[in-house]
Amino acid sequence: xxxxxxxxxxxxxxxxxxxxxxxxxxxxxxxxxxxxxxxxxxxxxxxxxxxxxxxxxxxxxxxxxxxxxxxxxxxxxxxxxxxxxxxxxxxxxxxxxxxxxxxxxxxxxxxxxxxxxxxxxxxxxxxxxxxxxxxxxxxxxxxxxxxxxxxxxxxxxxxxxxxxxxxxxxxxxxxxxxxxxxxxxxxxxxxxxxxxxxxxxxxxxxxxxxxxxxxxxxxxxxxxxxxxxxxxxxxxxxxxxxxxxxxxxxxxxxxxxxxxxxxxxxxxxxxxxxxxxxxxxxxxxxxxxxxxxxxxxxxxxxxxxxxxxxxxxxxxxxxxxxxxxxxxxxxxxxxxxxxxxxxxxxxxxxxxxxxxxxxxxxxxxxxxxxxxxxxxxxxxxxxxxxxxxxxx
Numbered sequence: 170x171x172x173x174x175x176x177x178x179x180x181x182x183x184x185x186x187x188x189x190x191x192x193x194x195x196x197x198x199x200x201x202x203x204x205x206x207x208x209x210x211x212x213x214x215x216x217x218x219x220x221x222x223x224x225x226x227x228x229x230x231x232x233x234x235x236x237x238x239x240x241x242x243x244x245x246x247x248x249x250x251x252x253x254x255x256x257x258x259x260x261x262x263x264x265x266x267x268x269x270x271x272x273x274x275x276x277x278x279x280x281x282x283x284x285x286x287x288x289x290x291x292x293x294x295x296x297x298x299x300x301x302x303x304x305x306x307x308x309x310x311x312x313x314x315x316x317x318x319x320x321x322x323x324x325x326x327x328x329x330x331x332x333x334x335x336x337x338x339x340x341x342x343x344x345x346x347x348x349x350x351x352x353x354x355x356x357x358x359x360x361x362x363x364x365x366x367x368x369x370x371x372x373x374x375x376x377x378x379x380x381x382x383x384x385x386x387x388x389x390x391x392x393x394x395x396x397x398x399x400x401x402x403x404x405x406x407x408x409x410x411x412x413x414x415x416x417x418x419x420x421x422x423x424x425x426x427x428x429x430x431x432x433x434x435x436x437x438x439x440x441x442x443x444x445x446x447x448x449x450x451x452x453x454x455x456x457x458x459x460x461x462x463x464x465x466x467x468x469x470x471x472x473x474x475x476x477x478x479x480x481x482x483x484x485x486x487x488x489x490x491x492x493x494x495x496x497x498x499x500x501x502x503x504x505x506x507x508x509x510x511x512x513x514x515x516x517x518x519x520x521x522x523x524x525x526x527x528x529x530x531x532x533x534x535x536x537x538x539x540x541x542x543x544x545x546x547x548x549x550x551x552x553x554x555x556x557x558x559x560x561x
Contacts, residue, residue, distance in 0.1 A: 171203040172267035172554060175260070177279040179232045179272070181212030183443060184380055184410075185467030186295045189322075189346045189539070190272050191217050196543035202550065205264060207257070207279075213443065228256060233275045233308075236415070238301070250277060257282040268550050274298065274308050280315035289553040291546070292316040294341070297329045297462045297485050309333025313340060317556075318549045320344040323465040323486030344545045347537035348470045355476030355530060357450035366437055368405060368451060373516050376407035376452040378445060378468045379459075381419045385410075386458030386482065388426055392505035393458070395430045397512050404435065404516070409448060411441045449475050453522065454515050457481035460502045465490060470537045473497075473529035478522045480511040490537070496529035 174197070178190050191214060194204045206218050206225040209232055218225035230253035237246040257278050261269065269283040270291045283290035292312050298305040312319060313334045319341040321327035331338045368374060375397070379385040387408055394406040412420045427436050442448050445468075449455065455472035457463065462485025469490055472479055479497035481487050493499040498514070500507040515522050 171199070171201060172550070173203045173205060173264055174550065175257075175264070175266040175269045175279070176204060176206045177230070177257070177269070177271045177276050178206070178208055178214070179275040181208040181210050181214040182441070183213045183217070186273060187214045188348075188467055189295070189542075190214070191221075192349065192539045193543050193546060194218065194223055195221055196540060198547060202547070205260075205266065207260070226260075228253065228260075230254075230257065230276065230278050233277070233304075238304075250281075254278040254281045254285075258285050261286045261288060267554060270546075274312060277311060277315075280311065284315055289317045289557055290315060291549050291553070292319045293546075294319060294321040294326050294330055295464050297326055297464050298333075299461055305329075305333050309337060313337030316340055317553045318342070320546060320549065321464075322346050323489050325462060325485040325489065326464040329462075344542060345537050346465065346467065346470075346542045347539040348467065348474050348533065349539050350474050350534050353446050353449075353471045353474035353533075355526070357446055357475070359447075359451040362448055362451040366405075366439075366451075373401050373404040373453050374407065374451050375404060375454045375456060375512055375516075376409060376449065377456045377458060378407075378409035378442075378449070379457075379466075380410050381408075381412045381423055382416070383419065384459060384461040386460045386502070387423050389460065389503055389505050389508060390456055390458040391423070391426055391430060391432070391436065393456075393508035393512060394436065395432050396505065396509035397516070398432060398435055400513055401516055405437060406432075406435060407437045407439070407448065407452065409439060409442055409445065445471065446475065449477065452477055454512055455479045456508065456512065457487065458502075458508060459484060459487075461485075463487050470533055473533040473537070476526040476530040478515050478525035479529065480508060480515070482508075492528070492532065495525065496532055497525050 204223050207228050231249040268289050269279045271279040272293045274296045280290050309330050313336045321341055321343050324343050327341050327343045377390050427433050455477040457469045459482050465486030481491050482502035483499040484502050491497045498511040500511050
């Protein structure tokens, strides 16, 4: 008899955390586990899950977002959390779910429903909450108090969680996630993307990919681009990704900055792309300009898997991912001058680009494997189900 695993996730898009959940579910041992995926709305992830033949459902459950960071918002969130926790609990009982797996700190309902139903709960920590400090402390306590096992995607994420609530230490383990090396690899032909965007051979292409958000550093990347263009005037810069619905102002601010810097003809903003491996194939350098600590950016692992030399800000899990001066160059966050200098250094040295890119590919395959990640998470399930059986 297969054990049912209920997954809760905060989004239905196809950014880093969404991709990791999709790959995990795809790699489940289907002879042992039957996944049910619960998403808050329809989107690309929903369609991908359907394509895998997964039981995926929509429930408008409470997801903690900045819009709730007011007194009125807290009251609204508390009400939505109460209602959605009750609905999740009914689903757990009706479907005889064996394990609940919450894929983000932003969703509490699955953990509370698991506690009420007496079911094991696994919490995947893919965030480093810096502010507000009260939220960091409270969420760290909730994760510790309402989990049987906790998987943090980097030592940085794990240590920050433990610093927020020491009681979580016995339950949390670092489990590096990864990407599929057969999907993100160096042999993808960049010609179709170069043709689509009119990129001539020999034109330097520098790119980043992330949701458009202040902390993701698009502004720093663009300011660095303006400086790089002084030495490489033919260079082109990709800013791949879009805003979360309701945050369109961030896109408008980004486009205004492009105009302010006078670099509109040199910047390509294609929005969200489902063909990210093909787009990234055209990059000569990949940049991760995040201004706050990244837990462990999936897109950075993807770039390394594709053999791209990287320039990344020295924060959070990135310090574990990138080996400075071996797989890329680490720079201080929020410093476009340093970022521009690193990009120029790589553009001026094709041999160094290849050296860093090759080393990054080796590191991604050996340390950041999505198959190894899925195997370790399933070990969590096996262990807690055995513990549950012995306790009866």
